[in-house]
Amino acid sequence: MPNIFVAHSTDSTSSGQVKKKLSTKVRKREGSELPFASLQAAESSEPKQPKPGMGHEYVTVAERLVKQKNGSKLKMFNILPRKVKFETQEAKEVILVLLRQHWMTQISWIVTAGVMVLMPISLVWIPIISFMPSNFQVMAVMMWYLLTIAFVYEKFITWFYHVFIITDERVIDVDFYNLLYKEVSEAKIDNIEDVTYRQGGVARAMFNYGDVEMQTAGERQEFKIENVPEPHRVVKILNELKLEEEHEKIMGRVR
Amino acid sequence: MTPFDKLLDYLIKTWQIDLFWLAKGGVLLFIFLYFLFTLVVLRQVKTMSETITGVLEKELTLAAKLLMGLAIVVFLIALIIL
Numbered sequence: 001m002p003n004i005f006v007a008h009s010t011d012s013t014s015s016g017q018v019k020k021k022l023s024t025k026v027r028k029r030e031g032s033e034l035p036f037a038s039l040q041a042a043e044s045s046e047p048k049q050p051k052p053g054m055g056h057e058y059v060t061v062a063e064r065l066v067k068q069k070n071g072s073k074l075k076m077f078n079i080l081p082r083k084v085k086f087e088t089q090e091a092k093e094v095i096l097v098l099l100r101q102h103w104m105t106q107i108s109w110i111v112t113a114g115v116m117v118l119m120p121i122s123l124v125w126i127p128i129i130s131f132m133p134s135n136f137q138v139m140a141v142m143m144w145y146l147l148t149i150a151f152v153y154e155k156f157i158t159w160f161y162h163v164f165i166i167t168d169e170r171v172i173d174v175d176f177y178n179l180l181y182k183e184v185s186e187a188k189i190d191n192i193e194d195v196t197y198r199q200g201g202v203a204r205a206m207f208n209y210g211d212v213e214m215q216t217a218g219e220r221q222e223f224k225i226e227n228v229p230e231p232h233r234v235v236k237i238l239n240e241l242k243l244e245e246e247h248e249k250i251m252g253r254v255r
Numbered sequence: 256m257t258p259f260d261k262l263l264d265y266l267i268k269t270w271q272i273d274l275f276w277l278a279k280g281g282v283l284l285f286i287f288l289y290f291l292f293t294l295v296v297l298r299q300v301k302t303m304s305e306t307i308t309g310v311l312e313k314e315l316t317l318a319a320k321l322l323m324g325l326a327i328v329v330f331l332i333a334l335i336i337l
Binding site (some may be wrong): 081082083084086087098135136138139142143149150153154155157160161163165174176180184221248 | 278282285286289292293295296299300302303305306307308309310311315318319321322323326329332333336
């Protein structure tokens with residue numbers, strides 16, 4: 001009996017939650033709780049035996065990702081993000097990866113914002129508002145910077161909250177096209193049939209980002225996540241999750 | 256000359272637009288609309304934070320409130336200096 005029955009720490013981190021969940025999963029698969037504490041102690045001292053049907057080196061996707069965990073909230077490829085939750089998340093659902101569009105796709109508005117910031121300085125050489133009284137000139141510059149701040153803020157939050165979430169059960173695309181339009185679409189891992197990625201063009205090749213496309217058996221037959229960093233890694237994780245789901249079906253686990 | 260033509264003629268001859276007040280009104284209207292925009296932004300940040308929690312929502316809500324405060328400050332400055 002492997003030592004997966006040994007009590008895991010109950011810390012509030014997501015890795016702790018993952019471990020706890022995994023231990024629960026295996027118990028369900030086995031179909032019973034450990035009957036006697038003494039048996040547990042005796043078995044834990046025995047050398048590890050492969051679990052039937054699971055192989056000696058069976059590691060779930062969540063377990064594997066724990067080793068690659070990174071913490072920054074601004075990262076575009078955020079593995080097992082701490083404290084992050086989404087509105088339709090189920091109680092035992094674990095967010096494995098949180099993706100944002102690559103920063104390179106945001107370069108156009110970043111450059112525009114830079115130009116907007118520097119524009120009033122050019123008035124020293126090109127005095128296009130010099131015909132106005134000085135108080136109106138001051139107000140014109142202030143209004144310009146108000147517009148610049150609003151532009152940068154709106155673009156930033158639209159990028160920041162446009163996320164792709166991969167959980168152990170599904171893929172979710174949260175998209176805010178602008179300040180007034182929100183779209184949340186999802187596909188269950190079970191329903192994903194084919195996963196492909198595209199990475200064409202100089203910028204995409206240089207900065208390693210691209211689109212991931214999924215063919216699903218659900219109502220919405222195509223599911224696309226655009227401009228994500230390291231698309232090959234995303235595809236790998238999705239394929240592993242598909243295998244894991246199939247394995248769980250074989251083992252009889254249904255959630 | 257119809258009564259309507261007479262009215263138009265009267266308006267053109269007697270009604271003079273003060274460019275200063277027009278410009279001041281335009282600036283104040285712009286800042287007021289900006290203030291309304293910041294309210295929409297604040298509401299939207301709240302909606303976004305409810306959709307996904309745990310990702311800088313406090314900081315972004317604070318930034319939205321600062322944006323709204325900035326609009327109020329600029330409105331007051333406009334009232335004073337114009």
